[in-house]
Amino acid sequence: MLKKIVSGINALNRWTGETAMWLFIPFTLLVAIDVFQRRVLHHPWYYIDITVQLMSALVVLGAGYCMLYDGHIGMDIIVSRFSEKTQRIIKIILFFFFLACLGPLLWGVTIDTWNAVLTKEAQTTSMGLPIYPLKILIFLGVLLFLLQGIAKFIEDILFLMGKSGGEE
Amino acid sequence: MSLAMITLTISVMLLGILITGFPVALSLMFVGIAGIVMWASPAALVILPSTIIITTTKDFFIALPMFIFMAGVLQVSGLGTALYDTFWKWFAGVRGGLAAATVAVSTLLAATTGSGSTATVTMGMIAYPEMKKRGYSKYLNLGSICSGGSLGPLIPPSITMILVAAFADLSIGKLFIAGVLPGLLTAGLFIAYILIRCYLRPEMGPAIPPEERVSWSDKFVSLRGAILPILLIVIVLGFIYAGITTPSEAGGMGAFGALCCAAIYRNLTVANLKTAMASSIRITAMIFWIIIGGTAFSSLLAITGVSNFIAELIVGSELNRWVIFTIMMIIIFVLGMFMDSTPIVIITMPIFMPIIRALEFDPLWFGLVVTMNLLLGFLTPPFGLSMFYFKGIGHKDVSMMDLYRACLPFVTIMVIALFLCIVFPGLATWLPNQMIQ
Numbered sequence: 071m072l073k074k075i076v077s078g079i080n081a082l083n084r085w086t087g088e089t090a091m092w093l094f095i096p097f098t099l100l101v102a103i104d105v106f107q108r109r110v111l112h113h114p115w116y117y118i119d120i121t122v123q124l125m126s127a128l129v130v131l132g133a134g135y136c137m138l139y140d141g142h143i144g145m146d147i148i149v150s151r152f153s154e155k156t157q158r159i160i161k162i163i164l165f166f167f168f169l170a171c172l173g174p175l176l177w178g179v180t181i182d183t184w185n186a187v188l189t190k191e192a193q194t195t196s197m198g199l200p201i202y203p204l205k206i207l208i209f210l211g212v213l214l215f216l217l218q219g220i221a222k223f224i225e226d227i228l229f230l231m232g233k234s235g236g237e238e
Numbered sequence: 239m240s241l242a243m244i245t246l247t248i249s250v251m252l253l254g255i256l257i258t259g260f261p262v263a264l265s266l267m268f269v270g271i272a273g274i275v276m277w278a279s280p281a282a283l284v285i286l287p288s289t290i291i292i293t294t295t296k297d298f299f300i301a302l303p304m305f306i307f308m309a310g311v312l313q314v315s316g317l318g319t320a321l322y323d324t325f326w327k328w329f330a331g332v333r334g335g336l337a338a339a340t341v342a343v344s345t346l347l348a349a350t351t352g353s354g355s356t357a358t359v360t361m362g363m364i365a366y367p368e369m370k371k372r373g374y375s376k377y378l379n380l381g382s383i384c385s386g387g388s389l390g391p392l393i394p395p396s397i398t399m400i401l402v403a404a405f406a407d408l409s410i411g412k413l414f415i416a417g418v419l420p421g422l423l424t425a426g427l428f429i430a431y432i433l434i435r436c437y438l439r440p441e442m443g444p445a446i447p448p449e450e451r452v453s454w455s456d457k458f459v460s461l462r463g464a465i466l467p468i469l470l471i472v473i474v475l476g477f478i479y480a481g482i483t484t485p486s487e488a489g490g491m492g493a494f495g496a497l498c499c500a501a502i503y504r505n506l507t508v509a510n511l512k513t514a515m516a517s518s519i520r521i522t523a524m525i526f527w528i529i530i531g532g533t534a535f536s537s538l539l540a541i542t543g544v545s546n547f548i549a550e551l552i553v554g555s556e557l558n559r560w561v562i563f564t565i566m567m568i569i570i571f572v573l574g575m576f577m578d579s580t581p582i583v584i585i586t587m588p589i590f591m592p593i594i595r596a597l598e599f600d601p602l603w604f605g606l607v608v609t610m611n612l613l614l615g616f617l618t619p620p621f622g623l624s625m626f627y628f629k630g631i632g633h634k635d636v637s638m639m640d641l642y643r644a645c646l647p648f649v650t651i652m653v654i655a656l657f658l659c660i661v662f663p664g665l666a667t668w669l670p671n672q673m674i675q
Contacts, residue, residue, distance in 0.1 A: 091515035094307050098497070101304060101490025105483055118297050125303055126294035132523030141520040142527060143578050146259035147620045157259075164260050171267045175286050182287035208290055 072224050079221035080138060083214055087135025090128060097124045119199045126204055130211025134218040158226045165223040172216040176209075183209040239277070241547040248273060248544060252535075252585075262581040263527035270534030278541050289533040294526055297486060301410060303522045304489025305352030305395045308496045310514035310521075312351050315500035317467060318360030321346055324463035326368070331451045334436025334443035336372060337382035338429045340365045344386025345425040348393035350470045350492070352400070353521075354616060358387030358627040366633060375442040376636075377644040378432065384624040384641060385428055385648035388616040391579065391609060393421035395474055395492065397525070398579050398612055400485070402605045405532075405587035410485040411478045412670040416606045418475070419665050424610075424655040431651055466502065470495050479673060525580055532584035539588070549592045559597040566590050567611055574615020578623065582612060603659075606666040610656045617645040617652070 104117040136142055149157055185191070186202040193199045239247075248269060255265045274282045293299070312318070321343045329335035329342070343365075344357035351357075361383045369379040391398035394414035403410040436443035452460075474492040477483040483491060500506040539545040552562060566586075573582045587608075594604045616624045625641040659665045 087519060088512070088516065091512075091519040094303070094493075094515050094518060098304065098307060098490055098493040101300065101487060102494040105487045105491055108487075109482060118300075121300060122295040122297055125300060126291070128303060128519055129294045129523055129526040130290065132519040133527060136520045136523040136527075139520060141524050142261035142263055143524060143580075144259045144261045144265070145256045145577055145621075147576060148257055149259035160258055164258060167255065167260060167268050168264060171264050171271060174271055174283050175267070175290075178283060178286040179290070182291075204295075205291070208287070212290075 072228060076221045076224050076228075079217045083134040083138045083218050086131055086214055087138070090131035090135070093124050093128050097121060097128070100124070116195065116197050119193055119195050119197045123199070123201070123204045127207050127211075130208045131214070133211055134214035137215065137218040137222070155230065158229050161226050162223065162230070165219065165226075168219045168223075172212065172219060176212050176216055179205075179209050179212050241543060244273075244277060244542050245544050245547060248538070248542075256577075261527075262578070263524070263531040266528070266531030266535040266581070266584070270531070270536075270538045273538040274541065277538075282541065285537055286534065289530050289537070293529050293533055298404060298410075299400075299526075299529075300486035301395070301400050301489040302397060302525060303518070304486065304493045305397055305400070306521050306525075307514070307518040308395075308489065308493040309351035309353050309356045310518040311493065311496035311500055311511075312347070313356045313359060313517075314505060314510040314514050315496060316503035316505045317350075317496075317499050318343065318347055318356070319364055320463040320503065321467055322361070322364050324460045327452045327457050327460045330446045331448070332433070333440050333445045334378070334432045335445060336365065336369045336374060337378050337432045337436070337443055340369070340382040341386045341389075341425055341428045341432065344383075345389055345393060345421070346464070346467050346471070348386075348390040348421070349475065350395075350467055350496075351390060352395045352397040354387040354390030354624055355627045357390055358383060358624050359631060361386060362628045362631045362633070366631075369443075372446060373441075373444050376640060378435070378442050380628070380636065380641055380644035381646075381648050382428070382432060384617060384622075384628055384645050385652070386425075387624045387627060388613050388648075388652075389421060389425055391616070392417050392424065392613050394418065394478075395485070395489065396609070398583065399605075399609055401525075401529075401580060401583045402587060402609055404529075405583055406591045406601060406605050406608075408602055408605050412602055412673065413605050413609075414475065414485060415479055415670040415673055416602055416666045417609065418669055420606060420610060420655065420659050423658065423665065424652060427651045427655055428648060431647065466499050470499065481673070528580050528584060532581070535585070536588050545589055545592070548589055549596065552593050553596045559599070562593065562597065563599065566594075567607070570608060570611045571614060574612055574621075575618050576621050577615075578621070579612040579615060582615075583608075600663060600667060602670060603663045603666045607656065607659055610652070610659060614649060614652055614656070617649045 100117045100121050108114040149160060183205040186205040190200060191202045193201050251272065252265065252269045255268060256262065271283065322339065325339035325343050326336065329339040340361050344361055347357040347360065366379060366383060394417045396417060399413045399417060400410055403413045470492060473495055474488045477491065478485055478488050497506065500510065570582060570586060591601065595601055616622060619642045622645065625638065628641060
């Protein structure tokens with residue numbers, strides 16, 4: 071049962087990351103087209119409002135995906151000398167620190183997103199592009215980040231209980 | 239609680255949580271949140287969601303994901319292989335030539351990508367087996383690859399420099415250009431060291447036998463391999479220097495150019511593209527979350543007044559400004575031995591920079607010197623990122639110890655280059671001051 075939850079979360083974050091990463095293509099193209107319009111055609115059009123939103127989406131949706139592959143770097147030189155079991159115990163303790171970060175963050179983001187949706191919030195730039203859809207993505211990103219932390223936590227617990235962790 | 243106590247508590251908390259191996263991004267965020275709850279009020283936590291939205295939608299930062307993606311694409315593009323082929327043909331007949339070629343190719347790759355991983359990984363895959371086959375000394379072989387890779391962050395474009403510029407309030411474009419001469423100087427010293435060493439001791443890097451060398455006409459034909467990289471460098475750095483594009487725009491052009499290069503070398507397959515995008519989104523998320531955590535952390539420093547406290551303490555200490563400068567350099571160097579450059583920049587720059595300005599040092603020069611200092615961390619144990627990249631390729635016959643030993647002479651050279659830039663600030667500041675505004 072727990073293993074199913076872990077592999078479910080892993081699959082969800084893998085899917086999210088591998089879908090969101092395609093945003094690099096429109097992102098690159100928009101920045102390149104922007105240069106062309108601005109410097110060659112001398113007819114600027116504010117793509118920048120869209121590109122910064124794409125960037126933001128990449129960052130928030132990539133958070134859980136990055137964690138899935140242990141991509142959030144830490145200073146593990148000392149800890150990596152301990153036995154696997156000790157390392158897992160440390161990680162289980164650290165999970166509560168993780169919650170202390172992501173809990174308030176998710177709480178704050180939820181309220182912020184809720185307000186943004188209610189007011190149909192828009193960017194304060196000249197184009198006034200709506201920003202509330204991005205805020206929904208930020209909410210989802212933080213939620214997925216939190217879920218991935220929970221999945222790692224369950225994996226560590228399962229490992230200590232003698233069962234093999236989730237997939238991979 | 240006095241400010242001194244608060245400063246001490248924050249430092250101890252941060253160090254205590256960092257050494258557990260907890261992700262740096264979350265360590266910074268945790269201390270930020272805990273501190274705000276303790277010394278301000280829980281209500282102040284409303285800044286948390288804004289740390290995400292403000293940092294991730296800042297147009298200044300567009301350069302980051304763009305140069306990361308550009309590096310990811312170039313890594314699978316086959317550009318490194320083509321370049322190495324060119325340099326092999328020109329240098330293989332000289333003693334130590336293959337190691338020198340490795341540094342030269344790494345330098346060019348560094349000028350097209352923002353990180354050190356592209357050069358280290360590409361050269362580790364193609365140059366390492368080649369030099370091994372030709373009987374090069376293992377240490378020279380490994381040293382040239384890792385040190386060449388470490389040039390990545392010094393020679394623009396550079397992810398590290400974007401971060402330094404962002405957190406030290408400098409112009410990215412100027413800092414980029416400031417890195418050109420010191421970068422070429424360091425690369426030149428590396429190559430000189432290799433060639434002199436092998437000239438004196440030919441067994442370290444034997445020249446390949448005359449019958450295997452290529453003709454002059456082949457050498458000139460092979461220059462084709464250098465056309466695309468040089469074109470990319472012109473588009474990215476040349477345009478920034480000429481004031482045609484901002485660094486962010488140059489990043490977009492560069493990433494687009496990298497895609498074109500991959501297509502020209504017939505390596506733009508869906509599988510390669512996916513590899514590049516997958517690693518890019520992970521690195522982008524990793525770096526940005528450290529920035530987000532760092533923003534939470536620095537708002538704590540601002541709310542409690544700790545940053546001002548440290549600045550006043552140091553500026554008011556009446557120590558010689560060079561003593562203060564040296565202490566800062568040592569702090570960054572020691573942190574660099576244990577940590578990645580991103581968190582070091584984010585933690586130290588907001589504290590150091592006001593002091594540097596108050597002491598009337600040139601901020602641009604300081605930013606460049608800090609970048610060079612951070613590079614040393616790429617090659618020093620125990621956390622030598624360049625070596626980890628190399629280990630990641632999976633050559634079984636190389637131990638971490640081999641790598642540390644191999645890098646030692648190159649670290650020494652880099653320290654010399656750093657000293658030269660400290661003593662002759664013009665090396666860093668002359669070129670950017672010539673820039674078209």
